[in-house]
Amino acid sequence: MFSKNELEKYARTLWWGLSTARTSPYEKGDFILLRFDPDALPLAEAVFDMLVEKGMNPIPRQNLTSTMELSFYGKGGEDQLTAIPAGDKEFMGGLNGLISLIAPASLTHLQDVDPKKIGKAAVARKFMRDIMEKREQTGEFGWTLCIYPTPALAESAGLSMDEFKAQVVSACFLDHDDPAAKWMKIFAEAEKVKAWLNNLDIEHLRVQSEHTDLTVVPGRDRRWLGVSGHNIPSFEIFLSPDWRGTEGVYYADQPSFRSGNFVEGVRLTFENGIAVKTEAKTGGEFVAKQLTLDEGANRLGEFSLTDRRFSKITAFMANTLFDENFGGAQGNCHVAVGASYSDTYAGDQSTLDAGKKEELGFNDSALHWDLVNTERKTVTATLKGGEELVIYKDGQFQHE
CATH class of the missing domain: 3.40.1830.10 (Thermophilic metalloprotease (M29))
Incomplete structure (x- = not known):
């Protein structure tokens, strides 16, 4: 091979x-x-x-x-x-x-x-x-x-x-x-995007595409991460939001394999941070069971965006590692139900104990399931003070 x-x-x-x-x-x-x-x-x-x-x-x-x-x-x-x-x-x-x-x-x-x-x-x-x-x-x-x-x-x-x-x-x-040298260039470009996002005082985000209209609250003391070396490849820019602020409908048009099951067309409806309704074109029963794995399984643990200019992935790969980093024509947005990432905490990592995680709305679960939307989309940030700013459109971050 x-x-x-x-x-x-x-x-x-x-x-x-x-x-x-x-x-x-x-x-x-x-x-x-x-x-x-x-x-x-x-x-x-x-x-x-x-x-x-x-x-x-x-x-x-x-x-x-x-x-x-x-x-x-x-x-x-x-x-x-x-x-x-x-x-x-x-x-x-x-x-x-x-x-x-x-x-x-x-x-x-x-x-x-x-x-x-x-x-x-x-x-x-x-x-x-x-x-x-x-x-x-x-x-x-x-x-x-x-x-x-x-x-x-x-x-x-x-x-x-x-x-x-x-x-x-x-x-x-x-x-x-020298693949590592190329990765360092991508890393440097991602640093610019993260610095821009982290400098915005975002109250909430609204993701809109043909089948998605979802509001996500980044939460207090959060930072955007990505291209950190954790995954090869990795082009996503993400954070773990305050799960309590999730509202609306999220649709994953990209299929997914999990625990031997194939699912497609997953549609989640959130109210007060909880996925109160789960639907799917294929594998609906499995999806519903996954989201009852434990108390945190039906809450949001991650919100992510991938810039199509970074990612060279243009095909469905039947593996989350690649599919969550899909570039294609419109980039991708993906959310994960289940566990959050503690390293998106902007403060001293060593002080982030279970009590502080709960206070800040970091989700805890044995589940972490990425669900990907590759539709053409617009992501609008409402800043504290009321100003609206489009941060992502047609597969690209709008930092330039």
Whole structure:
């Protein structure tokens, strides 16, 4: 699939992402968890080799195969689904970084499994994400992830393997001699957008497209983030809003695969911050169940915009990492129901405890599900004082 040179460039790109995502520099001897699907083994080997050369201590961990997942979620009892091996908490607490390589062999193998069983396992393991988030806030941890093309991904996206790979190569700038240098240019351009947005005193945002009319309240002490190295690729500019101010209708015209289920045409109606009505052209029952996973599952955890001038992604890729960064003709807006991102807090990260999160309207959930709208849209900011300003139109930020 990839040449040795392409794999090495992909590995170096992931190192750029991992290093950029952490607020303090890595040191020799740091422990980096390398988590990968079996089909991503060629890239895992290239990343492992690179980490060793840099003096890191890579810890390779292969994810469950599709067959193993079906056994675990399909046959596992509640005790098995929620069992946590001794030492996992301590292990996560000692990590300095995580690189995740996503290469699913199947996207539909869990379609007949009760989503509540998958959710129960996720809730039981949420503490691991909480540990990583807390360590990230103190600068001790960073993470990044990417996808590796597989026949299942290509088929689900309606692309040939060559077409799918071409999207990956273009989006990650692997066709450049020095992908990291190109990423630094995108990073610099994104910094200008974020600085502009963060300098606006926004009361609320209104997103309008053919099927969407949604009001989102950024909330107090928030900052816009994006192109942080966390995802390869990543072109989105986002924040975690005050979930309590969400009102109106959001429509995701882009399909989505989640937990083995295909959904399309998701329509959410929000009142007083809660998704009180869920609809979908396909997979409506699954959507409804997902939004009852826990108390925060039917609230907004993220609001994001992608500038079409940044992103080279022009096709549906059947994977959230790429689809939430879709560029195309009109860029994209996406929201996530479920967990918020604590790093969008504009204050001292180390002081953002559970009580302050609740006070500021940061949402908490084991769910984080990105739903993408690629329609032509206008995003208007109402500033404190009443002035209205169009910040995004026809797929582009209006900062220039």
